[in-house]
Amino acid sequence: xxxxxxxxxxxxxxxxxxxxxxxxxGRIEKDYQDKTPVFLPILNGSFMFASDLIKEITIPCRxxxxxxxxxxxxxxxxxxxxLIGHDESLFGTDIIIVEDIVDTGLTLTxxxxxxxxxxxxxxxxxxxxxKAPAREKNVPIKYVGFELETEFVVGYGLDYDGLGRNLxxxxxxxx
Ligand code: 5GP
Numbered sequence: 001x002x003x004x005x006x007x008x009x010x011x012x013x014x015x016x017x018x019x020x021x022x023x024x025x026g027r028i029e030k031d032y033q034d035k036t037p038v039f040l041p042i043l044n045g046s047f048m049f050a051s052d053l054i055k056e057i058t059i060p061c062r063x064x065x066x067x068x069x070x071x072x073x074x075x076x077x078x079x080x081x082x083l084i085g086h087d088e089s090l091f092g093t094d095i096i097i098v099e100d101i102v103d104t105g106l107t108l109t110x111x112x113x114x115x116x117x118x119x120x121x122x123x124x125x126x127x128x129x130x131k132a133p134a135r136e137k138n139v140p141i142k143y144v145g146f147e148l149e150t151e152f153v154v155g156y157g158l159d160y161d162g163l164g165r166n167l168x169x170x171x172x173x174x175x
């Protein structure tokens with residue numbers, strides 16, 4: 001499959017993703033039985049994952065969206081825009097950051113710091129995908145769906161220059 005100048009092949013089917021999302025939701029529910037967590041999906045990439053994940057959660061919870069980005073094209077620019085969104089007070093809350101993919105961990109580290117400064121009681125993360133750099137740097141992510149190396153992926157909310165977010169499966173760049 002081609003998106004603009006790049007070639008992609010199927011990597012994770014919608015069916016595999018669905019099963020993994022249900023398993024992640026199950027673990028979260030168990031850990032947060034007596035709490036009312038606030039899910040904090042990081043837009044834009046995690047909208048589809050967050051929607052499917054939160055539908056599986058049956059304990060009381062809140063959802064608040066934020067936006068931050070360090071990517072332009074397929075390479076991390078290393079420059080982070082500020083955290084925008086979170087209209088409600090997050091003071092004293094148990095936050096679960098919902099990330100589509102964690103690569104260098106810069107985005108996640110920055111958001112976690114900001115949330116702790118805002119007085120969050122606890123901050124954890126659920127990431128559908130984790131790349132090698134975050135694994136090697138031991139960026140704390142409590143719930144991880146799938147591991148990959150440094151390949152670029154699209155689909156299930158993830159884009160390449162704005163395209164491919166609508167795909168049900170996750171595709172990996174070839175070559
Ligand atoms: P980090 O700050 O961890 O380096 O980058 C995290 C963000 O970069 C993710 O939330 C996502 O938006 C973007 N990103 C990282 N790897 C990929 C990838 O393989 N594909 C796409 N589409 N976005 C990625």
